[in-house]
Amino acid sequence: AQSVTQLDSQVPVFEEAPVELRCNYSSSVSVYLFWYVQYPNQGLQLLLKYLSGSTLVKGINGFEAEFNKSQTSFHLRKPSVHISDTAEYFCAVSEGLTGGGNKLTFGTGTQLKVEL
Amino acid sequence: ETGVTQTPRHLVMGMTNKKSLKCEQHLGHNAMYWYKQSAKKPLELMFVYNFKEQTENNSVPSRFSPECPNSSHLFLHLHTLQPEDSALYLCASSQTAGTGDYEQYFGPGTRLTVT
Numbered sequence: 001a002q003s004v005t006q007l008d009s010q011v012p013v014f015e016e017a018p019v020e021l022r023c024n025y026s027s028s029v030s031v032y033l034f035w036y037v038q039y040p041n042q043g044l045q046l047l048l049k050y051l052s053g054s055t056l057v058k059g060i061n062g063f064e065a066e067f068n069k070s071q072t073s074f075h076l077r078k079p080s081v082h083i084s085d086t087a088e089y090f091c092a093v094s095e096g097l098t099g100g101g102n103k104l105t106f107g108t109g110t111q112l113k114v115e116l
Numbered sequence: 117e118t119g120v121t122q123t124p125r126h127l128v129m130g131m132t133n134k135k136s137l138k139c140e141q142h143l144g145h146n147a148m149y150w151y152k153q154s155a156k157k158p159l160e161l162m163f164v165y166n167f168k169e170q171t172e173n174n175s176v177p178s179r180f181s182p183e184c185p186n187s188s189h190l191f192l193h194l195h196t197l198q199p200e201d202s203a204l205y206l207c208a209s210s211q212t213a214g215t216g217d218y219e220q221y222f223g224p225g226t227r228l229t230v231t
Contacts, residue, residue, distance in 0.1 A: 004158075029216075030216065032216045032217045034219060036222075041224070042224050042225075043120070043122075043206055043208075043222035043223050043224045043225050044159075044206070044208075044222040045222070046219050046221075049219055051217045090159070094216040094217070095216045096215045096216035096217075097164060097166075097171050097172055098171070099164075099166050099169065099171030099172070100146070100147055100166030100167065100171055100212045101147030101149070101164045101165075101166045101171060101172070101210060101212055102147075102210060102215070102216045102217075102218060102220070103161055103164070103172065103216075104159075104161065104220060105158075105161075106158045106159040107158060108156070108157070108158050109158070
C-alpha cells in the first residue's frame with residue numbers, strides 16, 4: 001500500500017524568506033509524485049509532478065521539488081515566498097488502477113502561512 | 117465553462133433529506149473521481165469511474181450513491197446522511213491510461229453540512 005507523510009501541519013514564514021515543505025512517501029510500485037495547492041474555498045490545483053527523469057522538478061509560481069529515492073522524499077521548496085502563497089499544500093503519490101484512472105494517496109497537508 | 121465544475125457549492129441538509137451533487141468536466145477526460153475532504157484528515161478517495169464504469173469503491177457507505185451517465189458528468193446522490201458526513205466533496209477528472217502518471221484536475225468542491 002502507498003502512503004504519504006507530511007511532517008509539518010503548519011509552516012509560518014515571513015514574506016521573501018525561503019520555505020521548504022517536507023513530504024515522505026512509501027510505495028511498492030513505480031513512483032509518481034505530485035504536489036497540489038488548495039487556496040481557501042477552492043479545489044486543488046497542481047503545482048508540479050515527478051514522473052521520471054530529472055530529480056529536480058520545476059512547477060508553477062516559482063515552486064520546485066526534488067525527488068530523492070534513497071530517502072523516499074519529495075520536498076517542496078520556494079526561494080522567496082509571497083503573501084499570495086498562503087494556502088494548504090498537499091503531497092500525493094499515484095498508482096494506476098486496473099480498470100483505468102489512477103488512485104491518488106494524499107498526505108494530511110501543510111498549511112503555509114506567509115506573514116509580513 | 118472550463119475545467120471541472122461542481123454544483124451546488126454549498127449544501128445544508130437534514131439527516132432525512134435526499135440531495136444530489138453534480139460534477140461536470142470540460143476537459144475531454146474519461147476518468148472521474150469523488151473525494152471527501154474532512155477537517156484534519158487526508159483527502160479520501162471515494163469512487164472512480166472510467167468510461168462510465170465504476171472501477172473503484174473505497175468502502176463507501178451505501179448512503180452515498182454515485183452515478184456516471186457519460187464521461188463528462190458525475191453525480192453523488194445522498195440520502196439518510198449522518199452529521200459526520202459533513203465535509204467538502206471534491207470531484208476530479210483525468211486521462212484514463214491506468215498507469216498512474218496522469219494528473220487529476222479538481223473542481224472547487226461542494227461544502228456539505230448535515231444537520
